Amino acid sequence: MSEDLPRVLAGRYRLLSPLGEGGTSTVRRAWDESLDRAVAIRDVVPPAWMPAESRELWLRRIPLEMRPMTRVKSHSGIVAVHDVVEEDGLPWIVMDLVEGPSLARVIETEGRLDEVRVAEIGLQVITALAWMSETYGILHQDVRPSNILFEDGRVMLTGFWISAVVRGVIDCSFEHLTDVLPYLAPERILSQRPSTSADLWAMGVTLYEAVEGRRPFEEESTMGTLAAVVFRPPAPTRYADRLRPVIEGLLRKDPAERLTVAQATALLSQVATEAPLDGPSEVATGAPPDGPSQMTAETPPDRPSEAATEAPAGRPRRLRLGRPFSRGAGRRPGWP
Known part of the structure; x- marks a missing residue:
């Protein structure tokens, strides 16, 4: 679309300025003239290589999957979706405007992170994933550092809507999953129906990347990465203890x-909390615990569902979550 901004979508959302761009979308700052507030708006453009039939199905599916997200109650760990509008033949997703960076941007600019900070981030993200699964039966299906945002000391998960995009790409070819493939669980690559366990796998990859400053499964070719995810153990950790x-x-x-x-x-x-780790127990064997937090239910069929740089071996930077991350040059919102 033309970048002759400003422009008003659906008679209420005035586009102001681009915030970031990815392979399938551009995120823009906007002003909701009906509610008098700043929002972020993301368009979703099918990739040029996608066959016409798949493009049409994809564009129909995204609004259908996204509208239930607008009814999700507010949660401090999730970037809220407020509206889904269609214009220029494209779906536009209206979301909270998050001013802080993504975890991907932090890893890229700061290097590997301290284990305590990574654990704090992991706790908040997994809590948000569990809440969405147990409350609404919604999977994320695209957990990765670029979908974890920071603002005012909070860790916020975005991208729940992207599952339709990911599935659309998987249906066509793995060759176009360069950014997503390193975080896909083996069962998803093998075309098995995803469960919340696949989101936990992606969280494991994210924790590894945050503490090591590199990904556990990443080869020179797409097929090499695919084989590593499915068949090979992760690269040995050097800094995770x-x-x-x-x-x-x-x-x-x-x-x-x-x-x-x-x-x-x-x-x-x-x-x-830097408490002593427990000795060998059922946690080490993978035996499931009692209670509802197992998150094993599959997504009902009618429910919706950045490259890191090698860090030096010196002391990792500790990022306190009790205050906002700094917002210097190059650390604008971590979209996409």
């Missing part, structure tokens, strides 16, 4: 053996 049990537990190939929410949060809590 207390986080190693939870990372290894979340990156088990078999989803039935993967850590559950209760097990992962128990381990992360011990690291975040």
Whole structure:
């Protein structure tokens, strides 16, 4: 579309300025003239290589999957979706405007992070994932550092809507999943129906990347990365110490053996509080705990569902979540 801004969408959203751009969308700052507030608006443009039939199906599916997200109650750990409008033949997603950077941007600019801070981030993200799964039966299906945002000391998860985009790309070709593939669970690559265990796998990849400053599965070619995710163990950690049990537990190939929410949060809590780690127990064996936090339910069919740089081996930067991240040059909102 033309970038002759400003422009008003759906008679109420005035587009102001671009915030970021990805392979399938551009995020823009906008002003909601009906409610007198700033918002972020994301268009979703099908990739040029996608066959016409798939493009049409994709564009129809995104609004259908997104509208239930507008009815989700507010949660401090989730970027709210306020509206879905269609204009120029494209869906436009209206969301909270988050002014802080993404975890991907922080890793890129600051290097690997301290284990305690990574554990704090992991706890908040997994809590948000569990809440969405248990309350609404909604999976994320695209957990990765670029979808984890920071603002005013909060960790916020965005991108729940993107599952339709990811599935559309998977339906066409893995070759176009360059940014997403390193975070896809083996069962998703093998075309098995996803469950919340796949989101926990992606969280394991994210924790690894945050503490190591690199991804556990990343080869020179797409097919090499795909094979690594499905068949090979993750690259050995060099800096993970207390986080190693939870990372290894979340990156088990078999989803039935993967850590559950209760097990992962128990381990992360011990690291975040710098408490002594428990000895060998059911957490280490992957035995499921009692209670609803197992997050094993599959998504009902009618429900919606950045490259890091190698850090030096010096002391990692500790990022306190009790205050906002700095917003210097190059750290504008971490979209996409």
